[in-house]
Amino acid sequence: MPQPRKIPSSLKTDPVKVNELLVGLPDITVLGGIRHPDDAVELHIQTNAAVDGCISCGSVATLKGWRVVALVDLPTFGSPVSLHWHKRRWRCPEATCPVGSWTEVDERIAGSRLKLTDRAGRWATFEVGKNGRTVNEVAAVLGCDWHTVNDTVLAFGEALIDHPDRFGAVSALGLDEHLFVKTGQRRIQHFVTALVDVKRGQLLDLVPDRKSEEPKRWIKQRGEEWCAGVHSGTLDLSATYRSVFDEALPHVRLVADKFHVVRHMTTKLDECRRRVQNETLGHRGRKNDPLFRVRRRLSMAAERLDNEGRDKMLGILRAGDPQGDVQAAWWAKEAVRELYEVDDSSLAGRFIDELITDMADRDWPVEVRSMGRTLARWREPIIAWHDLRISNGPTESMNNLAKRIKRVGFGFRSFRNYRIRTLLYAGKPDWSLLPTLRVAG
Numbered sequence: 431m432p433q434p435r436k437i438p439s440s441l442k443t444d445p446v447k448v449n450e451l452l453v454g455l456p457d458i459t460v461l462g463g464i465r466h467p468d469d470a471v472e473l474h475i476q477t478n479a480a481v482d483g484c485i486s487c488g489s490v491a492t493l494k495g496w497r498v499v500a501l502v503d504l505p506t507f508g509s510p511v512s513l514h515w516h517k518r519r520w521r522c523p524e525a526t527c528p529v530g531s532w533t534e535v536d537e538r539i540a541g542s543r544l545k546l547t548d549r550a551g552r553w554a555t556f557e558v559g560k561n562g563r564t565v566n567e568v569a570a571v572l573g574c575d576w577h578t579v580n581d582t583v584l585a586f587g588e589a590l591i592d593h594p595d596r597f598g599a600v601s602a603l604g605l606d607e608h609l610f611v612k613t614g615q616r617r618i619q620h621f622v623t624a625l626v627d628v629k630r631g632q633l634l635d636l637v638p639d640r641k642s643e644e645p646k647r648w649i650k651q652r653g654e655e656w657c658a659g660v661h662s663g664t665l666d667l668s669a670t671y672r673s674v675f676d677e678a679l680p681h682v683r684l685v686a687d688k689f690h691v692v693r694h695m696t697t698k699l700d701e702c703r704r705r706v707q708n709e710t711l712g713h714r715g716r717k718n719d720p721l722f723r724v725r726r727r728l729s730m731a732a733e734r735l736d737n738e739g740r741d742k743m744l745g746i747l748r749a750g751d752p753q754g755d756v757q758a759a760w761w762a763k764e765a766v767r768e769l770y771e772v773d774d775s776s777l778a779g780r781f782i783d784e785l786i787t788d789m790a791d792r793d794w795p796v797e798v799r800s801m802g803r804t805l806a807r808w809r810e811p812i813i814a815w816h817d818l819r820i821s822n823g824p825t826e827s828m829n830n831l832a833k834r835i836k837r838v839g840f841g842f843r844s845f846r847n848y849r850i851r852t853l854l855y856a857g858k859p860d861w862s863l864l865p866t867l868r869v870a871g
């Protein structure tokens with residue numbers, strides 16, 4: 431017959447001590463517990479702090495009564511737990527003392543305004559913030575509502591995000607916009623601006639809208655020393671962000687993001703294709719129209735087309751592009767791409783100047799002349815890429831992360847929610863700080 435193993439002497443066998451051990455909270459006594467038919471556990475506790483002193487006069491307080499506060503705690507053995515904390519109500523015995531009475535506080539159990547226990551709050555913050563789980567999912571595990579979890583994630587999350595050590599000096603700052611939410615019946619678009627350390631690939635912050643005021647204010651708030659440490663700035667071809675740098679960081683060398691420059695040229699080429707389509711056939715592109723059939727090949731990088739593909743494209747163009755406008759725009763787009771093959775910035779400078787002069791010729795279609803004017807306006811930031819080789823790539827990938835968070839959250843209505851959730855996920859907070867953070871409440 432197998433015998434039960436001998437119980438090690440270090441094991442707690444006193445039922446009260448075992449309860450305290452299972453509950454795992456500091457300095458508490460378990461008063462009792464119930465398991466409800468729906469499997470939820472209700473656990474009643476009190477602290478062992480049977481004495482308190484008045485914070486004003488130091489007199490030993492007298493017990494006035496009890497107040498029971500129900501808190502959502504971590505699940506135990508797969509069941510949601512509500513922790514009923516029997517809090518002592520204290521009174522100062524000194525008649526002249528202004529303090530009167532108070533309720534006991536122990537932040538190791540829970541902050542006084544949060545509905546989650548301290549440890550459940552930190553766990554929820556980690557699950558939502560680091561692991562990207564939804565608030566609904568975490569609320570279901572804890573057996574509580576969305577707001578209870580969300581309020582807690584915001585409280586701990588904001589403390590992590592706004593921790594002064596989350597980021598230090600930044601040498602290359604990137605600005606980029608992305609769509610935050612569409613609201614109302616007319617689906618009005620609301621944008622946010624992302625500020626990114628493009629060297630380290632860290633999302634620094636998000637500010638509302640894509641105007642210049644908020645990013646400028648954010649940059650000024652960093653202080654003079656921080657601003658002086660920024661040497662370069664990347665941006666899409668946006669006049670607004672250019673003015674942010676010009677006004678808030680005038681010493682910074684601007685780099686026009688390569689991806690955005692090429693994409694701009696591809697957009698102009700597409701505009702040209704649609705215009706010629708309309709002028710020659712009088713309608714928008716249909717499946718068998720030559721210019722419609724060729725649209726993908728046009729936007730591809732030329733070197734990705736083999737000889738056959740290239741011949742086919744030029745053949746179709748001869749049929750659908752009698753004036754040669756689309757072909758000219760294609761040539762211009764490819765010329766800008768070639769500009770990025772040039773090794774050094776002085777060569778790139780000569781190359782871009784030739785393009786600017788050439789594209790200004792009145793014989794070119796309007797789209798090509800427009801491309802030339804863009805090159806002229808952004809000449810320096812385009813050439814700067816050849817010296818600094820930085821791009822908004824990290825900004826773009828940050829934005830993709832932000833979009834992922836947005837999908838998980840089914841579209842955020844509140845900018846504060848969105849900022850905290852996105853920065854917890856992509857802003858590289860120091861998660862090792864989470865156990866020690868103190869939050870208001």
Ligand SMILES: [Zn+2]
Binds near residue numbers: 485
């Ligand atoms: Zn007192």
